[in-house]
Amino acid sequence: MSDAPHSLDCREAIERLYEYLDQELTPDVRQEVERHLRMCGKCHQHFEFEQAFLRFLEARARGRGAGPEVKRRVLEQLFGTEDR
Amino acid sequence: MTLTTEERRRQFETEALPHLDAVFRYAHALTGDAMRAEDLTQETMLKALRAWHQFERGSNARAWLLTILRNTFINEYRRQQHHGETVDLAAIEPYHVFEDVQDVDPEGRFFASIVDDEVLHAIRALPEEFRDVLLLSDVEGFPYADIAQMLDLPIGTVKSRLFRARHALQHTLYDYAVEMGYVKRRTS
Numbered sequence A: 001m002s003d004a005p006h007s008l009d010c011r012e013a014i015e016r017l018y019e020y021l022d023q024e025l026t027p028d029v030r031q032e033v034e035r036h037l038r039m040c041g042k043c044h045q046h047f048e049f050e051q052a053f054l055r056f057l058e059a060r061a062r063g064r065g066a067g068p069e070v071k072r073r074v075l076e077q078l079f080g081t082e083d084r
Numbered sequence B: 001m002t003l004t005t006e007e008r009r010r011q012f013e014t015e016a017l018p019h020l021d022a023v024f025r026y027a028h029a030l031t032g033d034a035m036r037a038e039d040l041t042q043e044t045m046l047k048a049l050r051a052w053h054q055f056e057r058g059s060n061a062r063a064w065l066l067t068i069l070r071n072t073f074i075n076e077y078r079r080q081q082h083h084g085e086t087v088d089l090a091a092i093e094p095y096h097v098f099e100d101v102q103d104v105d106p107e108g109r110f111f112a113s114i115v116d117d118e119v120l121h122a123i124r125a126l127p128e129e130f131r132d133v134l135l136l137s138d139v140e141g142f143p144y145a146d147i148a149q150m151l152d153l154p155i156g157t158v159k160s161r162l163f164r165a166r167h168a169l170q171h172t173l174y175d176y177a178v179e180m181g182y183v184k185r186r187t188s
Helices: A010-015 A017-019 A025-041 A041-059 A070-084 B005-015 B017-031 B034-050 B059-082 B097-099 B109-113 B116-124 B128-140 B144-151 B155-180
Strands: none
Touching: A010 A017, A010 A025, A010 A041, A017 A041, A017 B155, A025 A041, A041 B097, A041 B109, A041 B116, A041 B128, A070 B017, A070 B034, B005 B017, B005 B034, B017 B034, B017 B059, B017 B116, B017 B128, B034 B059, B034 B155, B059 B144, B097 B155, B109 B155, B116 B128, B116 B155, B128 B144, B128 B155, B144 B155
């Protein structure tokens, strides 16, 4: 068995893109991806683009929590109904 | 062991209520309407309180609440909901938006110009099976294994649906950004 690390090509790196950004890869595969990203400017840029997209998504779609009025009504209904 | 009403209320306040924002947010993403989201939130929290004895203490309360919410939505709300436009996944070109914008906006700055309502609209227009995984992953931040458990799917299916959902959404938002003049489409 060889200790030489497997070298990913661009297609293999891109296939692992989301799993990498979602932190779902095992440490050794993660290292393989990072090794490729250090060598390949285009893939590096692509990963950064996708990361920007995911951050944007999280920020934009997370904006709508329950406001204080909604919370008040939910609690009122919740325990009001239950206590009856 | 049976809990008294007071004990149950105390546990519920400590473990379930901190997730009220997440419940409302998920409800809003599913219904697309603040009033319907509030109704769905109320119904979910009431069901959760009544079923509190079934909640396994120490397990993930947010995942438990969102599962109740999703089931309630599927059973009661979806029937009444008008389905507008949907994304035809088969029609999506199998290329990354990055390929198109790498020369003009490789950092994806155009995303910042897109308003929240447009994002939520685009998420709601996704086919249900794709919207589910996208919301649980990208909005709620659950790991693949938790999503697989919540939706009762193999992890591989979660992964592939998430990949396709993100692509579909990215394409929709990119097309919108091009239409609004936030980014130029590559012509070559």
